[in-house]
Amino acid sequence: MAQVAAARLIHGSFAANPGSESVQNGAEKLKPSCGFVAKVLAQPEKMSRRGAVHVSVPITARRPTRVEAQALPVSLEDVPKAEEQNQYLKGIPQLEDTSAGMWSKPTIRRKTKIVCTIGPSTNTREMIWKLAEAGMNVARLNMSHGDHASHQKVIDLVKEYNAQAKDNVIAIMLDTKGPEVRSGDLPQPITLTPGQEFTFTIQRGVGTADCVSVNYDDFVNDVEVGDMLLVDGGMMSLLVKSKTEDSVKCEVVDGGELKSRRHLNVRGKSATLPSITEKDWDDIKFGVDNNVDFYAVSFVKDAAVVHELKNYLKEAGADIHVIVKIESADSIPNLHSIITASDGAMVARGDLGAELPIEEVPLLQEQIINMCRSMGKAVIVATNMLESMIVHPTPTRAEVSDIAIAVREGADAVMLSGETAHGKFPLKAVKVMHTVSLRTEATIAGPQTPTNLGLAFKNHMSEMFAYHATMMSNTLGTSIVVFTRTGFMAILLSHYRPSGTIFAFTNDKRIQQRLALYQGVCPIYMQFLADAEETFTNALGFLQKQGMMKQGEQIALVQSGRQPIWRSQSTHNIQVRQF
Ligand SMILES: Nc1ncnc2c1ncn2[C@@H]1O[C@H](COP(=O)(O)OP(=O)(O)OP(=O)(O)O)[C@@H](O)[C@H]1O
Numbered sequence: 001m002a003q004v005a006a007a008r009l010i011h012g013s014f015a016a017n018p019g020s021e022s023v024q025n026g027a028e029k030l031k032p033s034c035g036f037v038a039k040v041l042a043q044p045e046k047m048s049r050r051g052a053v054h055v056s057v058p059i060t061a062r063r064p065t066r067v068e069a070q071a072l073p074v075s076l077e078d079v080p081k082a083e084e085q086n087q088y089l090k091g092i093p094q095l096e097d098t099s100a101g102m103w104s105k106p107t108i109r110r111k112t113k114i115v116c117t118i119g120p121s122t123n124t125r126e127m128i129w130k131l132a133e134a135g136m137n138v139a140r141l142n143m144s145h146g147d148h149a150s151h152q153k154v155i156d157l158v159k160e161y162n163a164q165a166k167d168n169v170i171a172i173m174l175d176t177k178g179p180e181v182r183s184g185d186l187p188q189p190i191t192l193t194p195g196q197e198f199t200f201t202i203q204r205g206v207g208t209a210d211c212v213s214v215n216y217d218d219f220v221n222d223v224e225v226g227d228m229l230l231v232d233g234g235m236m237s238l239l240v241k242s243k244t245e246d247s248v249k250c251e252v253v254d255g256g257e258l259k260s261r262r263h264l265n266v267r268g269k270s271a272t273l274p275s276i277t278e279k280d281w282d283d284i285k286f287g288v289d290n291n292v293d294f295y296a297v298s299f300v301k302d303a304a305v306v307h308e309l310k311n312y313l314k315e316a317g318a319d320i321h322v323i324v325k326i327e328s329a330d331s332i333p334n335l336h337s338i339i340t341a342s343d344g345a346m347v348a349r350g351d352l353g354a355e356l357p358i359e360e361v362p363l364l365q366e367q368i369i370n371m372c373r374s375m376g377k378a379v380i381v382a383t384n385m386l387e388s389m390i391v392h393p394t395p396t397r398a399e400v401s402d403i404a405i406a407v408r409e410g411a412d413a414v415m416l417s418g419e420t421a422h423g424k425f426p427l428k429a430v431k432v433m434h435t436v437s438l439r440t441e442a443t444i445a446g447p448q449t450p451t452n453l454g455l456a457f458k459n460h461m462s463e464m465f466a467y468h469a470t471m472m473s474n475t476l477g478t479s480i481v482v483f484t485r486t487g488f489m490a491i492l493l494s495h496y497r498p499s500g501t502i503f504a505f506t507n508d509k510r511i512q513q514r515l516a517l518y519q520g521v522c523p524i525y526m527q528f529l530a531d532a533e534e535t536f537t538n539a540l541g542f543l544q545k546q547g548m549m550k551q552g553e554q555i556a557l558v559q560s561g562r563q564p565i566w567r568s569q570s571t572h573n574i575q576v577r578q579f
C-alpha cells in the first residue's frame with residue numbers, strides 16, 4: 001500500500017549531497033517543466049543509507065527515432081498526392097506467419113518481450129504450454145497470491161517446458177508481495193455505494209457488509225482524517241472521516257464491488273513499512289531454492305534495500321537478477337540510485353498511479369524507460385495493458401495504443417497481470433500483445449544512436465564493440481551473432497537496440513533463460529567447442545536450419561565481453577560473415 005507518509009516527499013527538503021552532482025545533472029536533463037514529477041526530480045537524490053550514490057553513466061533521455069509527420073494536403077491538388085503517400089497503409093504487412101522453423105515462433109520475431117502473470121486461468125500444464133507457444137517470454141509469479149505449493153507447481157511446469165522445448169525458453173520472475181496493505185478476506189463481495197459509511201479495522205478476521213479487516217497494524221496511525229483511501233488503485237475510493245484505536249471510519253466516495261484481499265493505498269503517501277518484509281524474505285529464499293531468474297521487488301524506496309538483497313544473494317551463492325518495482329511515491333527522488341543498484345526496473349503503474357497523481361504515470365513511464373535505457377538496465381511496463389480482456393475477447397483501442405507507446409518508448413518487455421492470471425481470454429491477450437508489438441516494431445525507424453557514447457567508451461572496451469557491432473549491423477542490414485557465457489555482451493548489445501535480431505548463443509541454460517527478458521535478444525543454448533571456428537560454423541548452420549538466415553545473407557559476429565571464450569584477453573573482434 002500504500003502507504004502512508006510521503007507527503008513529506010513532496011514538501012520536504014533533502015540534505016545536500018556533495019557526491020551527487022552528476023545525479024542532479026541527470027535529473028536536470030529529465031526534468032519536465034512543471035508538475036509533480038518536476039518537483040520531485042528537482043530534489044537532490046537522497047543519500048542511500050550506505051553513503052555514496054554511484055553514477056556510472058549520465059542520464060540522458062533517449063527517444064526512439066520517430067517517423068516524421070507527413071504534410072497534410074492544403075489544396076485540392078495536394079489531395080491525390082497525400083493519398084498516394086498513404087498507399088503504404090494498403091501494404092500493412094500481414095503478421096500471419098508463413099515462415100518455417102524457429103523463425104516461425106512468435107517469441108523469436110518479436111523484439112519486445114511479454115511477461116505473463118500465472119494464476120488460476122493459466123496454472124496448468126496445458127495453459128503454460130499454450131502461453132509459451134503464443135508468445136510468453138517470462139512467467140511471473142505474484143507472491144501476493146497463492147502459496148509455495150501452488151507456485152512450486154508452476155515453476156516445475158515452466159522448467160518442464162524449457163527442458164523439452166528445443167527452440168524456446170521461458171524465464172521465471174518471482175514478484176514479492178512487499179509491504180502492501182490489503183483488505184481482508186470476505187465470504188462474498190460487498191457492494192459499496194457512494195455516501196455509505198464503511199469501516200476498516202486492524203482486528204483480524206472481520207468481514208461484514210460494513211466493516212473489513214486490514215492486514216497492517218499501523219494503518220490507524222498512518223492514516224489521517226481527510227485522507228482519500230483508494231481500493232485497487234482507484235477502482236473505489238473512500239474519504240477518512242474519523243478514527244478510533246483500532247479502526248478507520250470512512251465515507252464511500254466512488255462505490256463498487258469490494259472483493260477479498262484488495263489493495264489499499266492512501267493518495268500521496270507511502271507506508272512506513274520496510275520494502276522487504278518477513279514474508280518476502282521467506283519467498284526470496286523459496287526463489288533461491290528454485291533457481292528463479294528474476295525477483296521483482298515491490299515498493300522499493302531506496303538503493304539500500306537493493307544492496308541488502310544483492311548481498312544476501314551473493315552470500316547464498318544465487319545468481320538471480322533484481323528488478324525494482326517503481327510504484328512507491330518515496331522511490332521517485334531516489335530513482336537514479338535505485339536503478340543503478342538494480343538489474344532493471346518495472347514501471348508498476350497500478351500502485352504508482354495510486355500513490356501519485358494518475359496524470360504523472362505516463363510521464364514517469366517515459367522517464368523510467370529512458371533512464372533504464374541510458375544505464376543499460378532492463379525495463380518492463382506493467383499493469384492494465386489489456387485490462388478489458390480480462391472479460392472481453394477484444395481490447396479497447398486505448399489499450400492497443402498503450403502497448404504501442406511502451407514499445408515505441410523502447411521497453412524491454414510489456415506485462416500482462418489479471419489478463420493471464422484470472423482472465424477469460426489469456427491466450428487471446430498474449431496474441432494481441434504480440435501482434436501489436438510486432439506491428440509497432442516494424443514502424444520504428446532506423447538506428448538509434450546512444451547518447452551516452454563518450455562515457456560508455458571509457459567504461460569498457462565491450463561497450464565500444466557493442467556500439468560498433470550495432471552500427472555495422474544496422475548499416476549492412478544484418479542480424480548479430482554473439483557468443484556469451486555470462487549474458488553480459490548480449491545484454492550490452494540489446495541496450496544499443498540494433499535493428500536486427502541478436503542471436504545470443506550461450507552454453508549455460510540459466511543465462512539462456514535470463515536473456516529471454518531482453519529486447520531483441522534471441523537466446524539459444526549451445527555447447528561451445530574447443531575450436532572457435534567449428535563453434536561458429538555450428539551456430540550459423542543452426543540459424544540457417546531454423547530459417548533465421550538465408551543463403552548469401554550476411555551476419556555480424558561479435559567476440560567481446562568480460563570473459564573471453566576463445567580469444568586472448570586483449571583481442572576483441574567483430575566480423576561480417578556471409579553464408
Ligand atoms: N498465484 C495466484 N493465485 C491466485 N490468484 C492469483 C494469483 N496470481 C494472480 N491472481 C489473481 O489475479 C489478479 C491479478 O493479478 P496481479 O498480479 O495483477 O495481482 P494484484 O493483486 O491485482 O496486483 P499486484 O500486481 O499489485 O500484486 C489478482 O488480483 C488475483 O485475483
Ligand SMILES: CC(=O)C(=O)O
Nearest residue numbers: 348349350351382383
Ligand atoms: C505490477 C504492480 O505491482 C502494480 O502495478 O502495482
